[in-house]
Every structure is written in C-alpha cells, then in structure tokens.
C-alpha cells in the first residue's frame with residue numbers, strides 16, 4: 001500500500017484544527033492532532049465530527065522548544081498547520097505576557113524546530129485581521145494593507161507573522177500565512193459572540209430562562225465559515241510557492257443582525273428596542289426578552305470593524321468563498337438545538 005502523507009495539526013482539537021483534520025482525512029492524509037496537556041477534554045470537536053478514532057492525538061506544548069522538536073522529529077510531517085495559541089482578543093489585555101509567549105515565542109520555537117529538523121515540511125500559520133490598522137470606512141483590507149496592531153493579541157500575531165515571513169525569505173521554508181478574519185461554525189468556543197448567541201438561543205428555545213447578556217450589538221465583523229476557510233488553507237499549502245493570503249468574505253454584519261438571523265432560524269420573531277446600553281431583543285410572538293445589553297461585556301478598547309478582500313486567494317486557488325453568514329447562523333443554532341435535545345450542554 002502507498003505511504004500516506006503526514007499532516008501535523010498544532011491546535012488540532014480547536015475549531016480550525018478539527019475541521020481541517022476531517023478534510024485532510026478525507027483526502028487520505030495521516031493526521032496527527034496536537035493538543036495541549038490539560039486540554040484532553042476538548043476532544044469534543046473531534047467526537048462531533050466522528051473522527052476521534054481516525055486521528056493520532058499528540059501531546060504538544062508550544063511553549064516547550066524541546067517538546068516541539070521531539071514531536072516533529074518523531075512524526076516528520078509533510079505539512080504542518082499551526083493554530084495553537086491564545087485566541088481571545090479581549091483576554092489579551094489581562095494576559096499580555098501569556099499571549100505573546102504562546103503566540104509569538106511559540107511560533108518562533110516551531111519555526112526553529114522546522115528549520116533544524118524538518119526543513120522540507122510545509123507550514124501554514126494563522127495570523128489575524130487584528131494586525132491591521134483601522135481601515136478607511138468602506139475599504140477592504142488585503143495582504144498589502146497597513147499593519148498597526150492595537151492590542152496584545154494583535155501584536156503577538158503580527159510578530160509571529162513577521163517571523164514566519166522572515167523564515168520563508170531567509171531560510172527558504174515553504175511557510176504560508178493566512179490572515180484570518182473572524183470565522184465561525186458549530187465548533188466555535190462559547191466565549192466567542194456568535195456561538196454564545198446560538199448556544200443560548202437553543203437554551204431559551206428548549207428550556208427558557210434568563211435572556212442572553214451581550215456587549216455592543218452594533219459591533220460588526222466580517223464573519224465567514226471556519227469549515228470553508230480550512231478547506232481553502234489546504235489548497236494554499238499545496239501551491240508551489242508559499243505566500244500570504246487574506247481569508248474573509250468582504251461583508252460586515254453586526255452582532256444585532258447575527259442574533260436576528262439565528263433567532264429567526266430557531267423560530268423566534270426577534271425585534272429590537274432601545275439603544276446602546278439599554279437595547280434589548282424581544283420575541284414579538286411572546287413578548288419575552290431574548291437578549292439584553294450588559295455593560296460588563298462592553299470592550300473598552302474594541303477593535304474597529306474591518307472586512308477583507310480575497311482577490312489574491314481567489315486568483316491563486318479555485319475557491320468558491322464562504323457560505324453566507326445567515327446560513328451559517330442558522331446552521332449553528334440548529335446544531336445547538338440538536339445538541340440540547342440530546343442532553344449535550346457542556347460543549
């Protein structure tokens with residue numbers, strides 16, 4: 001039997017890691033999912049996708065250079081996808097050191113390991129739209145847009161991104177960078193606003209209870225589908241030349257609109273009343289409050305709205321783009337209703 005190619009996914013139990021693991025398995029890859037010690041319970045995503053028994057789980061600590069080196073030496077992967085690190089922007093103000101350690105230094109350790117041990121391995125690194133300067137209203141950001149990060153998370157990603165670029169240019173590594181705009185789906189963690197809404201809409205639908213408490217409903221994001229983005233990542237790594245790519249939809253949607261799409265899909269009739277800190281979302285058919293603004297969820301230094309231009313991605317690979325945000329909101333809430341019907345409330 002022909003030998004399969006090996007893919008190592010660092011952060012393989014997270015949202016992107018789980019999606020790409022499934023897609024790589026479907027393409028015949030041997031898949032190694034790296035997870036951080038202590039996060040073994042996070043295998044729920046691999047279970048959800050029915051692939052837990054098909055991947056090899058590997059304990060990886062991105063902060064431990066020798067551990068990384070050992071793992072890469074023993075697996076000798078053909079492709080490496082690096083998703084590990086701190087991903088919650090708001091928390092990075094509280095944990096700036098941990099954030100830079102994991103995201104910047106962790107990436108540097110990985111690059112050094114690849115350079116010394118497996119320079120033939122191809123790398124895909126996920127950076128963030130957070131690295132960009134505040135855009136002019138109405139403009140879309142691309143790979144050449146001005147970088148000027150405004151929070152510790154964004155600085156950690158910018159640093160890592162520059163390191164990956166430098167290792168590509170100076171050492172000839174095949175290392176691509178995805179500049180990722182927000183990407184969501186049923187495997188999203190509940191601390192992110194889209195999943196927080198769909199999880200709680202399912203709770204309200206099936207059990208009732210307290211309204212969802214949210215921060216600014218007017219905040220808007222360029223929300224794409226994680227599953228559609230990871231499929232495109234695989235294609236970019238297969239390009240002859242490594243490069244930088246923006247992953248986005250080009251459209252901005254407010255938290256309010258996302259809530260409206262998801263609530264309607266769940267069978268509510270959402271209407272909004274009040275404004276700013278007193279805004280609420282009501283189910284018109286029953287008069288019950290679905291969501292209300294709570295000041296503790298406001299971010300004192302929230303990132304400005306920004307949307308991305310994927311001309312380069314569309315030109316280099318045959319990509320159909322992301323599914324529409326309304327479809328994604330609907331899919332997410334239906335999965336959460338299904339989970340709750342099955343008694344699954346801890347994911």
Ligand code: GDR
Pocket residue numbers: 086087088089090127128129130180181182183191192193194196213214215216217219220221255297298299302303
């Ligand atoms: P973000 O995602 O910070 O953009 O980072 P998040 O879903 O946390 O916030 C999106 C927007 O929603 C507003 N918001 C709330 N956010 C949360 N989490 N909880 C709330 O109750 C709430 N109410 C309103 C936020 O203020 C913000 O404007 C994501 C992560 O995936 C990063 O890792 C990634 O780099 C960027 O997207 C691109």
